[in-house]
Amino acid sequence: MKSAVIVFPASNCDRDAKVALEQMTGKTPHMVWHQDSELPDVDLVVLPGGFSYGDYLRCGAMASQSAVMKSVKAHADKGGMVLGVCNGFQVLTESHMLPGALMRNAGLKFVCKPVGLEVEETQSGFTRKYEHGQRVTFPVAHGEGSYFADEETLNRLEGENRVAFRYAKGENPNGSARNIAGILSEKRNVLGLMPHPERVVDEVLGGTDGRNLFHSLIETLS
Amino acid sequence: MTQITAAMVREHGLSDPEYARILELMGREPTFVELGIFSVMWSEHCSYKSTRAHLKKLPTKAPWVIQGPGENAGVIDIGDGDAAIFKMESHNHPSFIEPYQGAATGVGGIMRDVFTMGARPIAMMNALRFGEPDHPKTRHLVSGVVSGIGGYGNCMGVPTVGGEVNFHKSYNGNILVNAMCVGLARQDKIFLSAAKGAGNPVVYVGSKTGRDGIHGATMASAEFDDASEEKRPTVQVGDPFTEKLLLEACLELMATDAIIAIQDMGAAGLTSSSAEMGDKGGSGIELDLDKVPQREANMTAYEMMLSESQERMLAVLKPGREAQAEAIFKKWELDFAVIGITTNTNRLVIKHKGKVEADMPITALSDAAPIYERPYTERKPLTGEPSYDKKKNVLASLKTILASPDMASRRWVWEQYDHTVMADTVQVPGGDAAVVRVHGSNKALAITTDVTPRYCRPDPFEGGKQAVAEAWRNLTAVGAVPLAVTDNLNYGNPQKPEIMWEIVAGIDGIGAACRALDFPVIGGNCSLYNETNGEGILPTPAIGGVGLMQDVTKMATVGFKRAGDVVILIGETKGHLGQSIYLREIEGREEGAAPKVDLGIEKKNGDFVRKLIQAGRVDTVHDVSDGGLLVAVAEMAMVRGIGASIGLAGLPDAIPFWFGEDQARYVIAAPPAEAEKIRTEAQGAGITVAGLGKTGGDTITLDDKDSVKIAALKDGFESWFPNFMAGEEIPVTN
Numbered sequence: 001m002k003s004a005v006i007v008f009p010a011s012n013c014d015r016d017a018k019v020a021l022e023q024m025t026g027k028t029p030h031m032v033w034h035q036d037s038e039l040p041d042v043d044l045v046v047l048p049g050g051f052s053y054g055d056y057l058r059c060g061a062m063a064s065q066s067a068v069m070k071s072v073k074a075h076a077d078k079g080g081m082v083l084g085v086c087n088g089f090q091v092l093t094e095s096h097m098l099p100g101a102l103m104r105n106a107g108l109k110f111v112c113k114p115v116g117l118e119v120e121e122t123q124s125g126f127t128r129k130y131e132h133g134q135r136v137t138f139p140v141a142h143g144e145g146s147y148f149a150d151e152e153t154l155n156r157l158e159g160e161n162r163v164a165f166r167y168a169k170g171e172n173p174n175g176s177a178r179n180i181a182g183i184l185s186e187k188r189n190v191l192g193l194m195p196h197p198e199r200v201v202d203e204v205l206g207g208t209d210g211r212n213l214f215h216s217l218i219e220t221l222s
Numbered sequence: 223m224t225q226i227t228a229a230m231v232r233e234h235g236l237s238d239p240e241y242a243r244i245l246e247l248m249g250r251e252p253t254f255v256e257l258g259i260f261s262v263m264w265s266e267h268c269s270y271k272s273t274r275a276h277l278k279k280l281p282t283k284a285p286w287v288i289q290g291p292g293e294n295a296g297v298i299d300i301g302d303g304d305a306a307i308f309k310m311e312s313h314n315h316p317s318f319i320e321p322y323q324g325a326a327t328g329v330g331g332i333m334r335d336v337f338t339m340g341a342r343p344i345a346m347m348n349a350l351r352f353g354e355p356d357h358p359k360t361r362h363l364v365s366g367v368v369s370g371i372g373g374y375g376n377c378m379g380v381p382t383v384g385g386e387v388n389f390h391k392s393y394n395g396n397i398l399v400n401a402m403c404v405g406l407a408r409q410d411k412i413f414l415s416a417a418k419g420a421g422n423p424v425v426y427v428g429s430k431t432g433r434d435g436i437h438g439a440t441m442a443s444a445e446f447d448d449a450s451e452e453k454r455p456t457v458q459v460g461d462p463f464t465e466k467l468l469l470e471a472c473l474e475l476m477a478t479d480a481i482i483a484i485q486d487m488g489a490a491g492l493t494s495s496s497a498e499m500g501d502k503g504g505s506g507i508e509l510d511l512d513k514v515p516q517r518e519a520n521m522t523a524y525e526m527m528l529s530e531s532q533e534r535m536l537a538v539l540k541p542g543r544e545a546q547a548e549a550i551f552k553k554w555e556l557d558f559a560v561i562g563i564t565t566n567t568n569r570l571v572i573k574h575k576g577k578v579e580a581d582m583p584i585t586a587l588s589d590a591a592p593i594y595e596r597p598y599t600e601r602k603p604l605t606g607e608p609s610y611d612k613k614k615n616v617l618a619s620l621k622t623i624l625a626s627p628d629m630a631s632r633r634w635v636w637e638q639y640d641h642t643v644m645a646d647t648v649q650v651p652g653g654d655a656a657v658v659r660v661h662g663s664n665k666a667l668a669i670t671t672d673v674t675p676r677y678c679r680p681d682p683f684e685g686g687k688q689a690v691a692e693a694w695r696n697l698t699a700v701g702a703v704p705l706a707v708t709d710n711l712n713y714g715n716p717q718k719p720e721i722m723w724e725i726v727a728g729i730d731g732i733g734a735a736c737r738a739l740d741f742p743v744i745g746g747n748c749s750l751y752n753e754t755n756g757e758g759i760l761p762t763p764a765i766g767g768v769g770l771m772q773d774v775t776k777m778a779t780v781g782f783k784r785a786g787d788v789v790i791l792i793g794e795t796k797g798h799l800g801q802s803i804y805l806r807e808i809e810g811r812e813e814g815a816a817p818k819v820d821l822g823i824e825k826k827n828g829d830f831v832r833k834l835i836q837a838g839r840v841d842t843v844h845d846v847s848d849g850g851l852l853v854a855v856a857e858m859a860m861v862r863g864i865g866a867s868i869g870l871a872g873l874p875d876a877i878p879f880w881f882g883e884d885q886a887r888y889v890i891a892a893p894p895a896e897a898e899k900i901r902t903e904a905q906g907a908g909i910t911v912a913g914l915g916k917t918g919g920d921t922i923t924l925d926d927k928d929s930v931k932i933a934a935l936k937d938g939f940e941s942w943f944p945n946f947m948a949g950e951e952i953p954v955t956n
Binding site for chain 1: 463
């Protein structure tokens with residue numbers, strides 16, 4: 001499995017994504033600068049967390065216009081896999097690669113804590129190694145993670161089984177519609193989620209619930 | 223040329239004797255720009271003129287100290303060619319005027335101090351003091367400061383892993399915001415600020431220079447009054463996005479060998495960075511201000527030299543390496559300009575629009591800066607044992623204390639900080655010390671900030687000792703070997719003899735403890751004049767301590783982990799209630815002597831506990847500090863909801879036993895067989911040890927009689943802060 005991590009100015013989970021990919025796949029991902037308009041030949045593109053371009057505009061809005069995103073879209077259009085975590089999820093919605101938007105947290109504050117999630121959809125290349133309904137704990141760390149979409153879109157996402165992760169009962173940290181934490185694209189090759197699976201692959205950091213996401217990718221892409 | 227008047231001299235915060243000294247050093251009347259430069263370089267903030275004579279007494283050396291005080295930050299050897307670089311610094315005055323930006327730029331400033339030395343910042347801490355909770359400004363300040371710290375640190379992608387928050391009326395008009403940054407570098411890639419050699423290009427990188435923050439250093443060296451709000455324009459505005467780019471660009475440049483010296487532009491901006499670099503390098507510096515990237519039109523030389531615009535660095539490169547450096551900064555879309563050259567004249571020469579605006583000997587700004595042996599008047603430390611009502615119910619008092627402003631959970635605060643980014647945070651906030659793994663290894667750094675200001679007013683010497691001892695104890699309690707400290711000395715007006723005594727005694731106390739515990743001071747910061755309308759703060763010498771763990775998997779944590787463990791108290795309990803949380807929260811009095819720290823016992827007990835952790839024999843440890851023994855046990859129980867049944871051991875009276883704040887104590891929990899061995903070994907080593915009881919159940923039960931549900935304790939403990947912050951509409955900032 002070959003992967004690339006996109007580095008925007010002020011991405012700050014790019015190294016975490018790289019380390020997690022190295023640990024889980026044994027291979028070092030390509031680090032791709034936002035001004036590069038060509039992607040290397042890879043199976044998976046990761047859009048990491050952070051504050052791309054400072055996020056002084058809507059989170060992810062500037063990044064969605066960057067040179068590299070045209071190639072990321074082309075990669076996804078060809079069926080290549082794309083994982084967007086936190087700021088990466090915001091970039092995916094701003095790029096219209098995923099529907100909806102991520103708004104300011106309901107509590108109006110940045111929130112960093114472990115949250116309980118339910119794996120809702122296991123029929124995807126990102127989640128096949130989880131059990132349906134499995135409860136996992138990933139940390140969140142964001143100020144604008146409240147998932148919003150119109151009723152029709154939400155119904156469609158649910159109808160097409162594209163809600164990959166939901167915040168467990170009582171765990172919704174940001175007011176997301178229908179407790180949605182992560183969603184899949186129509187072709188199910190793009191996943192965006194606010195919680196950070198890459199921060200829970202190492203036992204010493206207090207959890208390994210993120211590992212199965214990487215195991216899923218490895219199984220899908222090898 | 224502007225004629226310098228007596229009024230101008232005063233407005234620049236310079237005294238008549240100081241101005242006379244300037245005339246003597248210059249051999250002529252200074253220009254207006256030179257007056258401005260003297261004003262900031264001789265300010266308390268930059269020159270340490272009131273404290274320098276006393277700071278010299280602090281121990282600063284140890285075999286593992288690579289760089290002591292005097293550089294942007296201190297450096298210690300943590301083995302394998304790695305170095306930890308750290309410092310703590312205050313941003314008190316700006317944060318009171320404009321809490322969000324004041325705190326944010328405090329974080330940005332201390333990060334630059336660390337990465338300018340070649341380190342990648344890996345952890346942030348902060349020590350915050352606010353006024354009384356019911357003071358009308360407190361909520362607004364807490365809200366602004368916390369979101370400012372988070373706003374900057376979160377964007378930088380450096381985890382904010384802990385700190386402290388206190389409330390006390392002495393901070394009503396003068397809050398304290400002390401931020402600490404810890405970074406990691408290779409020992410052969412450490413950058414210093416000495417601009418050695420002549421003819422080397424001086425380059426400016428980062429943000430453009432604007433008119434913000436002019437005279438910030440001078441503001442930080444004066445008392446506040448009701449008109450201080452008018453100083454809002456002197457508070458800088460932070461841009462963490464630019465700082466993140468600056469961090470990455472600097473580290474990229476540092477990976478080459480193009481740099482001779484580099485220093486961040488912090489307080490007093492271009493002035494202090496150029497003067498300090500020239501001074502340390504024994505060279506001169508000539509700057510052409512026309513080349514400085516400017517954000518605003520028609521800036522004067524005076525404004526440019528005194529601007530405290532953020533996210534800027536000054537570097538001296540090897541000749542011919544400009545293009546290589548420029549390419550890196552252009553990649554990161556940052557300004558880059560060659561603005562001057564080093565000389566062999568030992569003078570700071572400032573040119574602007576074809577005119578020489580300043581031409582002064584650099585030593586006049588550093589070595590010749592005034593040093594004051596300010597007079598001080600000793601106050602007798604408070605003594606005596608306070609009285610208390612012996613009939614008060616112990617568990618009811620415990621519940622009250624756990625839900626009190628200084629003792630309640632700080633979760634509301636630290637959940638607003640990204641504390642897990644960088645994927646190396648092994649111990650999150652809420653424990654005795656934060657633990658951050660050294661990336662790619664099995665080693666870790668333990669980090670803590672400590673001081674107990676309520677001990678420092680009645681007894682500044684013991685209070686200084688205690689601050690160091692508690693930091694040492696907190697590092698020990700997770701299993702780390704304490705290595706070095708940075709100090710952030712927050713006091714009132716040093717020109718008042720009684721305040722000056724608090725400073726001198728505090729430094730002496732810190733020195734005594736650092737010597738006894740082999741815990742040298744490798745850097746720090748003084749913040750004086752923390753007074754409003756003549757009312758001084760509690761003396762607050764905050765200590766930031768760093769320790770090393772060789773094997774992070776052996777780390778101990780606070781929470782009880784199993785039912786059936788034996789709960790053991792290490793250290794002697796005499797029942798010291800003077801200046802305790804109990805006395806203040808339950809009896810409503812701040813009285814009596816501060817607890818004394820016996821440094822020999824401190825060391826002995828701590829070394830014993832650390833060895834148990836390092837040997838993997840104990841995984842549950844908590845130091846006993848604010849609130850005393852029962853509070854410590856309750857905190858251990860609340861983590862996982864595992865209770866304990868414990869009893870009085872060794873003292874006839876329950877209240878001083880459970881709530882006394884005697885020092886050098888730890889609570890540990892271990893399975894019975896191990897616990898028995900530990901007790902025997904402790905006795906053999908002459909360490910006071912007592913069995914308190916056993917873990918288990920969902921209550922804290924005392925003497926098999928009285929009990930309280932942990933859930934009930936936790937409810938009060940967790941809800942005070944959010945309830946307080948939600949209590950009223952918070953005034954809108956900005």
